Amino acid sequence: MKKLINDPKNVVDEAARGIEAAHGDLVDVFYDPIYIVRKGAPVQGKVALVSGGGSGHEPLHGGFVGFGMLDAAVPGPVFTSPTPDPIVAATKAVDGGAGVLHIVKNYTGDVLNFETAADLASADDIEVRSVIINDDVAVKDSLYTAGRRGVAGTVLVEKIAGASAERLDDLETVTRIAQKVNDQTRSMGVALTPCVVPHAGEPSFTLADDEIEIGIGIHGEPGRERIKLEPADAIVDRLLGPILEDLPFASGDKVLLFVNGMGGTPQIELYIVFRRAAEVLKEKGVEVTRSLVGNFVTSLEMQGASITVLKLDDELTELWDAPVQTAALRWGR
Amino acid sequence: MKKLINDPKNVVDEAARGIEAAHGDLVDVFYDPIYIVRKGAPVQGKVALVSGGGSGHEPLHGGFVGFGMLDAAVPGPVFTSPTPDPIVAATKAVDGGAGVLHIVKNYTGDVLNFETAADLASADDIEVRSVIINDDVAVKDSLYTAGRRGVAGTVLVEKIAGASAERLDDLETVTRIAQKVNDQTRSMGVALTPCVVPHAGEPSFTLADDEIEIGIGIHGEPGRERIKLEPADAIVDRLLGPILEDLPFASGDKVLLFVNGMGGTPQIELYIVFRRAAEVLKEKGVEVTRSLVGNFVTSLEMQGASITVLKLDDELTELWDAPVQTAALRWGR
Amino acid sequence: MSLGIDWVTEWIRESARVIADHRVELITLDREIGDGDHGENLDRGFSAVIQKLGDLPEGALPGDALKLVATTLISTVGGASGPLVGTAYLKAAGAVGKAEQLDGAAVVALLTAARDGVVLRGKAEVGDKTMIDAWTPAVDAAAAALADGADEAGILAAAADAAEQGAKATEPLVARKGRASYLGERAIGHRDPGSQSSALILRAASDAAAG
Amino acid sequence: MSLGIDWVTEWIRESARVIADHRVELITLDREIGDGDHGENLDRGFSAVIQKLGDLPEGALPGDALKLVATTLISTVGGASGPLVGTAYLKAAGAVGKAEQLDGAAVVALLTAARDGVVLRGKAEVGDKTMIDAWTPAVDAAAAALADGADEAGILAAAADAAEQGAKATEPLVARKGRASYLGERAIGHRDPGSQSSALILRAASDAAAG
């Protein structure tokens, strides 16, 4: 294992100190327990957005704290949900009296820990709602599993719900919009190589030199099938097929197309993927009116990418376009 | 070699099509020869900035085309300087009558091809100046070599000179500022793993499982020394030492600290590096007043990072803060 | 010869020891069908528990110690196993109430409440390839041993044996809960890490009673 | 038996063939002390040259063909070698002027101009571990062969032999120009890719004259 780290036990703490040093204009960082809050929080009268989960997916979530997006992010250990304590602390730190929305990716650990935290915060008279993100169509038969996973679509929920909160929508509206984005978003990913969790020291799974994993999860959980390496266009078609069928997306739809890097993929490859995805959507009469390309929801150094498609309407487009000022997503200010 | 590509020969063309599909609001892309220009170019009366070089360093340079930064980017084949033709074509496409500044990284190929292009453009009555970027302190004894290489500091030159051009400074001023940024910038990098050029199909160099390369270039050129893997803090100290001695940076200086990922490094590690670099600068009395963290000047999927320090003054700080709107760097609009 | 606070604290210490000893094994199991952190998670939690154990006041009751384990695990483990195992201890503490000594029936009640806590939070059934596949056979074996007239040590030994068999029996299963459920058929042939750690913890309970 | 347009076009074709055949070898050499693209660069360039060769009009002169190679390489190779090798052909074209046939002196003048073109752009000296380490010995050997009364084929054979030795002689050197200069001592033991491709191109010139 080769990593730019010191002690694996200090990875999350030291990275948080790096975030504080680099983005002290945007966020305040608390330690023991660790959580990151928007500078100047709480914003009185604004619904506060709190998200979190295991570390190793950076810039998710800490990179999305700031104006127009999250009020707080709670990073757990690498690939491990945070415990309720820091979630409660973050929730209290950002509550501005208008309630708090928890944005939770659908993993047993995240759901259980946020659930407990919400109970504890409610006991302290903070109104907490939760939206569970489950955009990953790779998980089939979700009735017989822990359900679909929350993956790259999380960023879109955080951005759009964040804009809703920023214009002072009430908790019910912000929750509705977050839920709507989740409901209209579908994602699927591919891994070319595994990632190495620092404390484990070994790859999360093994792939032969000519194998790829279709439907990979963001913690290196296996996906739908392991196949021989194919050209990028064929891989894109494999990812986009299940995405488009699932909602389903239809001719005439306007969408946001998001190609996300898993952390170790050269950006030039992400654009090759974007090109093919845009081409396929065009053939199907689906219009790409907004786009996002880059490493936003990563799996450490994993090579691979995911494709996310969000069906837009005027409400969501307006909120997507609204100003945002975070370390990893910024426009309009 | 596992990559999300189709034919290695089409990598640059297909990525350009992806850039066009994703960022059609910011740029126009031309093919045969390939170059990328700012939407609405030429801007009459504004000095135009053109940069370029081998591909594989994305988002450099195409991701920096837009308001407040580059007017055109010319991507060569992977790790290979473009020929003069597309450079001339791009130069002509963006010339708004106020002259064109070529921003060239100091590699024999880039220098020679841009030189020829400048000659050809001048023959067509376009006033062309060039600034050669050579911020890499890893190259010692530069009298006996091709000279110091241009690495991550290039982004800072492009941003700051771009802001100067955007406020309609004349060619002489924009050139002076670009040169000043270069002169006040020092960088050095480390590689943990090599990268694989698509048409080569094999790693650019080999490192044992416990080896790292200190002073790596952005094409996988070897650096100062190959050593055993060390904790991140020790590595940061090795990179920062030569940087700080070289200018030299002194107590009381204000600087921009830029930690750049080589493409395959998890972002959480970049923050660990940033943390230590900021700590060391603080100990030395050097104040970090601006910062940048992320994958900006990459070497395909290489794992590693570079540290860049730019000595700021009021002029440079104001230009750094000025609005910029490109695919990869954006604020203020 | 019922069990008191000494048994509980020895159980806790022995659990921390075996989890530390099997940290890598649990990580490996979790890497195969999960995300490779289970051993790390529990080791972090039980290390914290050992740190806190000194805070227990003189004359603390079994229920106090169990509650300390519960709250510490909940606030240090994270992941899926943190709330699940934490809730197990929380419900176990509730079941023993203010008792100073636990007889066989109390031990069975403790184990049953712990298992029910995991089910309450995680909603898994036997056969879903989760820690429940260790816990439910253990509870059943404990109840049977009690009915057969076994003493506390015998009850706990029966529970530990059954938990170990239950963990082993997860190998041929397809998972329906937790991360391993994403693997479908590919989970077959791998032991569920949570069932394995549960078996270790139940063996620690038995060893603490025997030792 | 002087050399005309047929020799030049055969030289070009043979160069394209040997570069294609040695593409991987040149990439490997460049991967060791450069960035691994030299074989790809030249192969791209010479393939383009072959494409364009058909455009040469009936009755084209040697200088026309050399100029076509020059402009095509400059606009297709890129990297350091594109402008350098391109300039070599450009200057070679200038040296032969409007001649229809090249005698021994003209061949030496052609090679000398080509080498001078590389030096003009790249400013390398012998011993810097660049293509000049093949070109300069080749030019010197060609001049010596001319002085010794060799014919055109003999001159080119001497140049090719010397270029090959020159390329080999780059192995123990530390580089002072180009990418390999960043390696310092670590370049020792590796042959410079540009000197190797230059030797291949000069051997092609000789083979074209002999064949």
Ligand SMILES: Nc1ncnc2c1ncn2[C@@H]1O[C@H](COP(=O)(O)OP(=O)(O)O)[C@@H](O)[C@H]1O
């Ligand atoms: N719904 C559930 N009910 C019971 N046990 C579960 C459930 N989900 C997961 N588990 C158990 O948790 C274990 C994984 O724990 P751990 O690796 O620490 O958490 P995570 O899956 O969040 O990484 C699994 O092996 C399984 O035994």
Ligand SMILES: Nc1ncnc2c1ncn2[C@@H]1O[C@H](COP(=O)(O)OP(=O)(O)O)[C@@H](O)[C@H]1O
């Ligand atoms: N200044 C120079 N003068 C002469 N030859 C040079 C010079 N710099 C580089 N070269 C030659 O160019 C070769 C590398 O070419 P190539 O790999 O195609 O370009 P790049 O170095 O841009 O990747 C080297 O092996 C060397 O022979």
Ligand SMILES: [Mg+2]
């Ligand atoms: Mg986990």
Ligand SMILES: [Mg+2]
């Ligand atoms: Mg090159």
Ligand SMILES: [Mg+2]
């Ligand atoms: Mg796990």
Ligand SMILES: [Mg+2]
């Ligand atoms: Mg090269």
